[in-house]
Amino acid sequence: MASRPFDERVARRVEVETPQGNKLVGVVAEPKERPPRGVVVMSPGYERCIHHYAVPSCYLTRVGYVTFRFDHTNHVGHSDGEIFDLTMSSMADDLRSALKEASLLAGDLPLHLVASSLSARAAIRVLSQASSPLVERLMLLLPVVDVRRTLAAAAGADVVALWERGEIDRYLVSEHVVSAAFARDLIEEGYGGFEATQNELRGITVPVTAVSTQADEWVALDEVLATMDADSAAAPRHLVVIEGSSHGIGHNPPALRALMEVLVSGTTDQANEEMKHLTFSEILSIVRAERAWASVGYQMLRTEQEVHS
Amino acid sequence: MLTEHVTALDVHRTRPDDLTELDEFLFEGSLDETETDDLVRQRMAWIRMAVSHHMHASTYYGRLARAHEFSPEQLTGPDDLALVPLVSSGAFKARRVATDVGERLKLCLSSGTSGTQSIVPRDDRTLERLIGTVMFGARAFFRSRERRRLLVLGPPTDEAGDLWFSYVLSLGGLINDTLFFVRDGVTRFTELADALESADPDVEQMLIGPPALIVDLLDHLESHGRSPQLTNGFVLTAGGWKKRADERVEREELEQRLVRTLSVPLSRIRDTFNMVELNTVIFECEARVKHVPPWLEVLVRRPHDMSLAEPDETGVLTYLDPTALSYPGFVFSDDLGRLTSGECPCGRSGRFLTIERRVAGIEERGCALKMQRYSESGG
Numbered sequence: 169m170a171s172r173p174f175d176e177r178v179a180r181r182v183e184v185e186t187p188q189g190n191k192l193v194g195v196v197a198e199p200k201e202r203p204p205r206g207v208v209v210m211s212p213g214y215e216r217c218i219h220h221y222a223v224p225s226c227y228l229t230r231v232g233y234v235t236f237r238f239d240h241t242n243h244v245g246h247s248d249g250e251i252f253d254l255t256m257s258s259m260a261d262d263l264r265s266a267l268k269e270a271s272l273l274a275g276d277l278p279l280h281l282v283a284s285s286l287s288a289r290a291a292i293r294v295l296s297q298a299s300s301p302l303v304e305r306l307m308l309l310l311p312v313v314d315v316r317r318t319l320a321a322a323a324g325a326d327v328v329a330l331w332e333r334g335e336i337d338r339y340l341v342s343e344h345v346v347s348a349a350f351a352r353d354l355i356e357e358g359y360g361g362f363e364a365t366q367n368e369l370r371g372i373t374v375p376v377t378a379v380s381t382q383a384d385e386w387v388a389l390d391e392v393l394a395t396m397d398a399d400s401a402a403a404p405r406h407l408v409v410i411e412g413s414s415h416g417i418g419h420n421p422p423a424l425r426a427l428m429e430v431l432v433s434g435t436t437d438q439a440n441e442e443m444k445h446l447t448f449s450e451i452l453s454i455v456r457a458e459r460a461w462a463s464v465g466y467q468m469l470r471t472e473q474e475v476h477s
Numbered sequence: 478m479l480t481e482h483v484t485a486l487d488v489h490r491t492r493p494d495d496l497t498e499l500d501e502f503l504f505e506g507s508l509d510e511t512e513t514d515d516l517v518r519q520r521m522a523w524i525r526m527a528v529s530h531h532m533h534a535s536t537y538y539g540r541l542a543r544a545h546e547f548s549p550e551q552l553t554g555p556d557d558l559a560l561v562p563l564v565s566s567g568a569f570k571a572r573r574v575a576t577d578v579g580e581r582l583k584l585c586l587s588s589g590t591s592g593t594q595s596i597v598p599r600d601d602r603t604l605e606r607l608i609g610t611v612m613f614g615a616r617a618f619f620r621s622r623e624r625r626r627l628l629v630l631g632p633p634t635d636e637a638g639d640l641w642f643s644y645v646l647s648l649g650g651l652i653n654d655t656l657f658f659v660r661d662g663v664t665r666f667t668e669l670a671d672a673l674e675s676a677d678p679d680v681e682q683m684l685i686g687p688p689a690l691i692v693d694l695l696d697h698l699e700s701h702g703r704s705p706q707l708t709n710g711f712v713l714t715a716g717g718w719k720k721r722a723d724e725r726v727e728r729e730e731l732e733q734r735l736v737r738t739l740s741v742p743l744s745r746i747r748d749t750f751n752m753v754e755l756n757t758v759i760f761e762c763e764a765r766v767k768h769v770p771p772w773l774e775v776l777v778r779r780p781h782d783m784s785l786a787e788p789d790e791t792g793v794l795t796y797l798d799p800t801a802l803s804y805p806g807f808v809f810s811d812d813l814g815r816l817t818s819g820e821c822p823c824g825r826s827g828r829f830l831t832i833e834r835r836v837a838g839i840e841e842r843g844c845a846l847k848m849q850r851y852s853e854s855g856g
Binding site for chain 1: 485486487488489490491492493494495496500501504505581583601604605608609612621622623624633634648650651654655
């Protein structure tokens with residue numbers, strides 16, 4: 169009988185109050201049949217929510233990790249705020265809150281951070297500013313290293329330049345209108361170009377693995393290479409480039425499987441001995457159930473209970 | 478003393494073993510339907526590769542190819558694609574057709590409208606590629622977007638079982654938020670009307686279902702005096718009339734009712750085409766023309782002798798679909814239709830499919846026999 173991913177884990181809803189007074193909603197999933205080997209915080213990218221990381225979460229719980237996924241504030245999903253008010257700073261604040269909550273959850277267990285796309289930039293900022301390592305390992309999935317450039321690619325215009333000229337107070341980025349506060353925060357808080365990212369990454373003292381795609385329409389691979397290839401990095405740096413895929417890797421199953429292999433091996437440091445790919449029907453089951461949970465704000469997970477697909 | 482560590486970047490490039498050129502095109506490609514020589518050559522290469530795969534890994538297809546004295550090396554030009562041996566629906570009904578891919582298979586069942594069910598085995602990769610064809614079409618004709626909700630007049634996956642049409646409808650949940658309005662065998666029109674009326678205006682609503690249930694929905698809405706607005710949404714019909722063929726209404730009449738009752742623009746009422754033996758879903762553009770996707774070869778054959786029809790001549794539709802791995806996707810259909818090419822009113826150029834009607838009656842029996850003979854005796 170095929171294994172059912174939901175039989176392998178227990179999921180519960182969590183709420184975290186951020187120092188800014190916002191409610192951050194998350195889902196913690198724990199392996200049911202084995203003691204956990206660590207905790208992985210999963211930070212979503214732009215226009216991405218908890219349920220978009222259901223499949224990676226299942227891969228990680230399957231090899232023994234507790235995963236903590238959350239929705240950013242001032243974003244899509246169930247945390248407070250609207251995406252109109254999104255800024256890189258609010259993303260970074262969310263990450264700090266999520267990491268603090270996860271460290272309580274982890275106790276003595278290793279804590280890892282997996283940050284995707286735009287949130288990867290926020291993760292680099294947060295970890296570079298920490299006085300001591302917040303995590304044992306950082307994974308950056310399809311990291312945005314030059315926010316201004318990616319924003320321009322997604323919006324079809326140099327939004328920062330338009331804002332600087334006073335021509336806009338809001339702009340459509342992909343499927344949502346974001347206020348000019350995003351551009352203002354970008355400049356004022358120094359998120360700028362990839363050189364800033366490179367400098368901050370240099371100061372992160374834990375191993376960092378980044379996964380990029382060859383044909384990413386939103387992120388220049390040579391900038392990722394340059395960002396990661398920082399001399400005097402204080403800890404190992406790995407970059408995996410998946411060929412034949414673009415930024416929306418979720419719609420490319422073979423590339424997604426390759427990404428999952430890197431995710432598992434990158435956190436376990438092992439040669440994927442435990443790795444077993446999810447089947448089509450398992451993925452269908454997971455995605456369907458998680459979308460159903462998301463539609464009611466994960467309220468059905470409010471109490472600690474077994475979840476069956 | 479602070480020691481500065483210098484760490485070299487370790488870079489590893491990888492291309493997934495199971496990401497072929499065809500997969501990359503399906504999952505990442507875009508529609509540029511100009512039938513360039515390159516595109517035609519690429520399609521032929523994909524089909525040649527698929528034929529070779531099935532000849533070696535399918536006992537049935539290998540035997541069929543030998544009976545036709547066929548080898549992939551014969552495919553030197555686009556006209557040679559007509560040499561590819563085709564599998565008749567009778568073979569699928571007799572459960573003889575599968576290609577060994579070494580994995581668990583989902584047995585996909587037709588609705589059995591014609592009396593017996595076809596059984597088509599699909600492995601995970603074949604199912605992934607089916608989704609790939611859907612997402613390719615979505616990118617081409619609907620713009621991929623997260624802020625879309627599918628309202629499906631069909632059951633969810635766990636109730637759909639192995640019935641192919643219902644199963645395919647249920648796969649929408651992989652792509653977008655989806656609600657299903659056939660549950661526990663009951664079609665829930667009031668619930669669907671409520672969902673339409675309470676829909677978030679910033680989320681595009683896409684109503685999908687067989688035309689018979691769409692008509693039933695309209696009957697329900699009109700009899701209850703409800704007319705939810707689907708101005709910014711879509712209506713996709715799928716699956717044809719099947720066992721309710723005697724209730725069939727003309728497309729124009731259905732569209733007029735949809736425009737009147739749901740206020741959906743005509744350009745947003747689209748039909749889709751698929752059949753259990755075909756691993757590709759074919760979509761219509763805003764001009765309501767069915768565009769044949771670049772990897773799929775459609776050959777039209779005259780019913781009386783299975784010779785190739787001229788462009789725009791009506792005949793039996795046959796397909797060469799290289800996306801199927803666990804069964805040979807080189808099939809006869811039970812449909813009569815035409816293939817044309819050129820420039821579509823939507824502005825895209827390419828190849829266009831018109832499905833006219835099912836092969837029926839005496840014609841059906843004779844045609845089926847010819848297809849069987851053509852398929853199994855080497856022409």
